[in-house]
Amino acid sequence: MNTQMKTGYMLLFVGTDWHKGLSPEEMQKVSEQWMAWFKRLTEQGKAVAGHPLERDGKTVSGKNGRVVADGPFAESKEAIGGYFLLDVATMDEAVAIARECPGLAYGAKVEVRAVRAECPLAGEAETQLTEATA
Amino acid sequence: MGIQQAITNERKIMNAMKMSKDGYLLLLHTDEWWNGLGREELEKYVAQSQAWLERLMASGKVKGGQALARNGAMVSGQNGHSITDGPFAESKEVIGGYLLLDVETFEEAVAIAKTVPGLALGRKVEVRPLTNVCPAEARLEELKREEELATA
Numbered sequence: 001m002n003t004q005m006k007t008g009y010m011l012l013f014v015g016t017d018w019h020k021g022l023s024p025e026e027m028q029k030v031s032e033q034w035m036a037w038f039k040r041l042t043e044q045g046k047a048v049a050g051h052p053l054e055r056d057g058k059t060v061s062g063k064n065g066r067v068v069a070d071g072p073f074a075e076s077k078e079a080i081g082g083y084f085l086l087d088v089a090t091m092d093e094a095v096a097i098a099r100e101c102p103g104l105a106y107g108a109k110v111e112v113r114a115v116r117a118e119c120p121l122a123g124e125a126e127t128q129l130t131e132a133t134a
Numbered sequence: 135m136g137i138q139q140a141i142t143n144e145r146k147i148m149n150a151m152k153m154s155k156d157g158y159l160l161l162l163h164t165d166e167w168w169n170g171l172g173r174e175e176l177e178k179y180v181a182q183s184q185a186w187l188e189r190l191m192a193s194g195k196v197k198g199g200q201a202l203a204r205n206g207a208m209v210s211g212q213n214g215h216s217i218t219d220g221p222f223a224e225s226k227e228v229i230g231g232y233l234l235l236d237v238e239t240f241e242e243a244v245a246i247a248k249t250v251p252g253l254a255l256g257r258k259v260e261v262r263p264l265t266n267v268c269p270a271e272a273r274l275e276e277l278k279r280e281e282e283l284a285t286a
Contacts, residue, residue, distance in 0.1 A: 010202060012229065019270040024277050031270040049198070049234075052269050053159060057262040058244055065248025065259075078227060080161065080262070081269055085198075095207050099214025103270075109210040113229075114203035 008048070009094035010113045011084040011101075016055055017076045018107040026106075033102035038084065046097065050084035081108075085115070157197065157236050158243035161260040162250070164230030171255070182251045190233075195246065199233035 019027055041047035061067045088094050091114060098110040168176060190196050210216045235243050240263060247259040 010232075014208075016269065019273055022270070024274055027270045027274040027277075031268050031274065034268060034270070051159075051264045052267065054263040054265045055269070057260060058240075058247075059258055059260050060244060060247040060250070061253060061256075061258040063254035065244075065250070065253050068244060068248075080229070080260075083159075083232075091207070095209060095214075095217060098207070098209040099217075101209070101214065104210060104214050105212045107210075109208060110214075111206060111208050113206040116201040116203050 008115045009086045009088060009091065010115050011086065011094070011098055012080050012111040012113065013082045013101070013103070014080060014109040014111050015077045015107065016079045016081040018103060022106060030102050030106065037100060037102060041084070041086070041097065046086055046088055048085050048087045050082070052082040053080060055079075055081075157234060157264050158240065159262045159264060160199075160233040160235060160243070160247055160250070161229050161262065162231040162233070163258040163260065164228050168252075168255070179251060179255070186249065186251050190246065190249075195235055195237050195242075197234050197236045199231065201231040202229060204228070204230075 019030065022030065038047060038050055042050075056070070059069045061069075084097075086094050086097060088097070091112065094112050094114075098112050101108060101110050104110070168179070171179065187196075187199075205219070208218045235246060237243050237246070240261070243261050243263075247261050250257065250259050253259070
């Protein structure tokens, strides 16, 4: 696999509307805190990638991808607003980092998921195949 | 911290950011659609998927991608005081994996999304542009502009 890392954890920042009610000062503050947080994790070698996602996008589904729908996706409180890829060894450590997220106090949610070594598509199906034939 | 150390750190950060500076993220939704497949269908799908991914990676358009384990945690509340186990939301909204694409245009990213194996079986793929702007910061700029317009 052509991947930057074989294992680790992914933080998915859930919700794209939580900052709507904040004052400009609060927003400035949380934005600075967030960047400082990412900078520190990167310096510590714990974050290997991370990015906010543009709010607009598309969802592709149906045979040959014939259904192309505009975003936003699901309810905005469930939409993914950004991600960090973490190079840490344990789920506990990943959760500890998630708990430092500056948006939590304002209603942001962070999903913590272990990254698997296999490819995204075949890996999933192979697991099912193993279970089905066990 | 010495200047050299500061420069080294800065460079490390820039390199880490560069990895994901531009491009698009495909979020592969999962709803356990494969549960309805028989062994032969599943084998066919796995073979198709591997061939698809190999082709895509050979084209140099993928710079990262992995499956996500189904179990995890959801952290919320002040100082992350609330930690719940997965699965998250309804299973059809759970993200099963992702691919980071190194392509120039949104159209190209959507075109690749259309080739994801499993679409015919009910799979959904979300295509999202990566950005360098923090969403809270973008909203702040928006507010500032609104204020300027109101006072202009």
